Amino acid sequence: MLSRIAILVGLLLLAGNTHAQYPTYASGHINNITLAGDLILIRIDAAFPTNCAGTAFNWIAIPAANKPIQAFVLALQARSAMPSTMVTIYTDPPGANGFCTVNQIDPWE
Numbered sequence: 430m431l432s433r434i435a436i437l438v439g440l441l442l443l444a445g446n447t448h449a450q451y452p453t454y455a456s457g458h459i460n461n462i463t464l465a466g467d468l469i470l471i472r473i474d475a476a477f478p479t480n481c482a483g484t485a486f487n488w489i490a491i492p493a494a495n496k497p498i499q500a501f502v503l504a505l506q507a508r509s510a511m512p513s514t515m516v517t518i519y520t521d522p523p524g525a526n527g528f529c530t531v532n533q534i535d536p537w538e
Contacts, residue, residue, distance in 0.1 A: 453479075453520055458511060458513075459472070459505065468492060471488070492530055495532070517537070
């Protein structure tokens, strides 16, 4: 009986972890942004997706081909809404530029 309670408590603790690592996505707030050429680079205040291992300084790139995603992130920055907007960022592994790339961003409502 005690072992069942211990397992249940452990599962509840894991379920409540908002900074868990996932293979291809992370949920959190965008807490830093920089521009480099035609890339927008962002960082989030959550555990880094595991498929992004090896990316320099935990930057995640939004390539120019993803203009709607770039526009969304720039709009958040312009409205100073990055700290208050929770997002889930879906990623692809690092490419030729050495950065993990965003393939989808989903704001929480």
